[in-house]
Amino acid sequence: MKVLKRRIFNILKSNREKFPRLLSIELSNLCNSNCIMCPRSKLTRKVQNMPFYILEKIVNNCKNLPLKKINLFWFGDSLCNKDFIEYLRYIRRNLPGVRLYLSTNGELLPEDKTKAIIDETLLDVINFDIDGVKKETYESIRRGVSFDKVVKNVHFFIDYKKKMKKRKPQIRVTIIKMIPTVSEIPEFVNYWKPLVNKIDINDYNTWLGTQIDLNVGEKLKESQEGKFTFACIHPWEELVISADGLAGLCCLDYNMKAQVGDTNTKSIEEIWNGDKINYYRNKLINLEYDDIEICRNCNAFIYQNKKTWSRLQ
Numbered sequence: 001m002k003v004l005k006r007r008i009f010n011i012l013k014s015n016r017e018k019f020p021r022l023l024s025i026e027l028s029n030l031c032n033s034n035c036i037m038c039p040r041s042k043l044t045r046k047v048q049n050m051p052f053y054i055l056e057k058i059v060n061n062c063k064n065l066p067l068k069k070i071n072l073f074w075f076g077d078s079l080c081n082k083d084f085i086e087y088l089r090y091i092r093r094n095l096p097g098v099r100l101y102l103s104t105n106g107e108l109l110p111e112d113k114t115k116a117i118i119d120e121t122l123l124d125v126i127n128f129d130i131d132g133v134k135k136e137t138y139e140s141i142r143r144g145v146s147f148d149k150v151v152k153n154v155h156f157f158i159d160y161k162k163k164m165k166k167r168k169p170q171i172r173v174t175i176i177k178m179i180p181t182v183s184e185i186p187e188f189v190n191y192w193k194p195l196v197n198k199i200d201i202n203d204y205n206t207w208l209g210t211q212i213d214l215n216v217g218e219k220l221k222e223s224q225e226g227k228f229t230f231a232c233i234h235p236w237e238e239l240v241i242s243a244d245g246l247a248g249l250c251c252l253d254y255n256m257k258a259q260v261g262d263t264n265t266k267s268i269e270e271i272w273n274g275d276k277i278n279y280y281r282n283k284l285i286n287l288e289y290d291d292i293e294i295c296r297n298c299n300a301f302i303y304q305n306k307k308t309w310s311r312l313q
Contacts, residue, residue, distance in 0.1 A: 009312035016236040017281075020272055021068045024251050025058065026050060026243045027087055029076035033105055034143045035131075037176065037214065039207045040075075044255050049081040050243040052090075054263065058241060059094045061268040069099040072123075074240055075254045079108035088122045103127040103174070105142060106150045106157075114157045123169035127200070128154050130173050131181055133188040141180055158195050174200040178214035208252050209297025223299045230313040231284040232295070233304055235277055239268065247271045249280050253294045 028049045034040060070091065072078050081087065091100060106128045117123050128150070132138035135147040158171060173192045175181055181188075185201060192199055204215040206223070215223045232250075240248040241263055242256055249258035258280060261271030271277065280292060289295045304310050 005312045009309075012309070012312065013236060017273065019065050019067065019269060020237070020239040021066070022071065022238040023058070023062070023067060023069075023268070024071040024074045024238055024240045025055070026074035026076060026241060027055070027072055027078040027084060028081040029074070029243050030080035031076045032080060032107055033077070033145045036141050036143065036180075037178065037204065037207075037211060039210045039254060042210060042255070043075070045242065046244065048243050049083070050087075050245075052083070052087070054243075054245040055087055055090065057245075058263055058268065059091055061263070062095060062098070065269065067095070067098050069101060070095070072100060072102045073104070074242070074251060076243075077104050077108065078102060079104050079113070085113055085116050085122070088117070089120070092120075092122050099124040101125045101127070103129060105129050105145055106153045107145045109153045109157065111156060111160075114153070114160055117169065118157075118161050118164055118166050121166070121168050125170045125172060126157070127172040127174055130154070130188075130192075131175050133184045133191055137180060137184055155195075170197045172196060172198040172200060174202060176202050176204055177216065177219070178204040179216060180214070182216050203302055205252070205303075206297075206299045207254065208294050209299065213299070215302075219302060223302050226299075226301055226305075228284075228287065228289055228295075228298070228301045230301075230305070230310040231281070231287070232298075232300060233307070233309045234300075235281050235284065236309075239272060249277065250294060252298065252300065258292065258294050 029045065030047055030049065031040060072088065078084055100123050102123055130138065130150060131141045138147040139145065161171065173196050175185060175188050177185060189199055203219050204213065206213050213220060213223055234250045238251060240251050242248065245263040246256055246259050247261040247263060248256045249260050260277040261274055263271070283291050
């Protein structure tokens with residue numbers, strides 16, 4: 001059984017090393033919120049929107065290659081980029097078969113952008129991050145954002161999609177299960193379940209150990225006492241691209257300490273098969289997490305340890 005699992009894992013690993021299944025593109029690293037769970041105050045990179053010429057190069061690099069999905073966000077809220085809809089139209093036009101996914105706090109989504117997204121089927125999935133069902137809870141977590149405005153915008157999106165009888169985008173809402181929200185989760189689910197396609201309840205991410213752990217119950221114990229006993233899936237699944245075109249090892253590496261390439265000078269395929277990313281992959285395969293600064297204190301194993309990838313190792 002052990003030999004068979006290893007063979008299956010090697011086949012899976014080899015297949016994933018051909019080209020990323022997922023790109024996370026930072027259309028903007030600006031944000032209209034100062035959330036308690038986010039290490040935004042520690043950001044040292046330049047705060048900016050992605051120049052359009054960088055997006056063009058990325059998209060052209062991906063034509064006729066086996067890319068499955070693009071996250072249209074990374075460390076920031078993409079709706080801070082006033083040209084977001086034009087960027088989205090360009091991606092959809094040039095990569096029509098790729099699933100496009102947006103996660104946002106929703107405050108900066110006016111009616112005209114909602115209508116464009118739905119009328120033109122510019123997204124496959126939109127996720128609204130709503131941490132709390134009560135105004136006081138939400139605004140104490142997502143500081144600087146109006147709960148009332150977010151809920152109004154989400155309801156308009158839901159109602160307009162229904163009015164236009166559109167199948168896409170799928171509408172999701174997410175809440176992080178943590179100390180400030182855990183008591184509200186049943187009410188949150190009851191409120192949103194009749195309105196959206198999917199509700200995600202996520203465990204708390206400590207952003208490479210830089211944030212206080214707000215997990216609860218057994219998950220808190222697991223987060224604090226556990227560790228990676230397998231190779232993290234991120235470098236085989238996702239390539240993160242910052243607003244200035246740099247490529248990073250991991251979506252949690254908000255300051256890009258583990259860069260693996262630059263899309264200004266190399267193609268996505270060259271970066272994905274390059275020496276830098278393979279150096280990190282080999283370290284993770286050998287469980288040498290302490291040799292990688294960003295990986296030493298990461299708690300992302302709590303999301304991965306029950307998935308097929310980890311169980312094959």
